[in-house]
Amino acid sequence: MRFIALLIxxxxxxxxxxxxxxxxxxxxxxxxxxxxxxxLQFITGLLLLIGGVWFIAGFVLYRDRKNKKAGVK
Structure with missing residues (x-):
């Protein structure tokens, strides 16, 4: 299960x-x-950067909320 999370x-x-x-x-x-x-190259790079960071942050926040470790409700 952790391997799948790592791939995600x-x-x-x-x-x-x-x-x-x-x-x-x-x-x-x-x-x-x-x-x-x-x-156009810069805009695409900016969107990829924002999307990647947003996904990773959301994944970590969801996992911390599930484990009751997040301070944000």
Whole structure:
């Protein structure tokens, strides 16, 4: 069961890391192949980063609430 939970967290983690890479490449003027514009690459990277962090934070908060360890109700 813990292995499945780890897989659930690794996939959004990789997406968030890829989002950081896309934003970094935009700052250094490196255009990646699937994107025609630098600004589109940056927006996609930002969305991937926000989505990945949001998913991981929600997963951890849900797990802590279930185990009655979270301070937020």
């Amino acid at each position: 967290l690794v996939i959004p983690g990789f997406l968030a890391a890829w989002g950081i890479k896309l934003m970094r490449d935009m700052l250094f003027q490196i255009l990646q192949p699937p994107f025609p514009f630098l600004w």
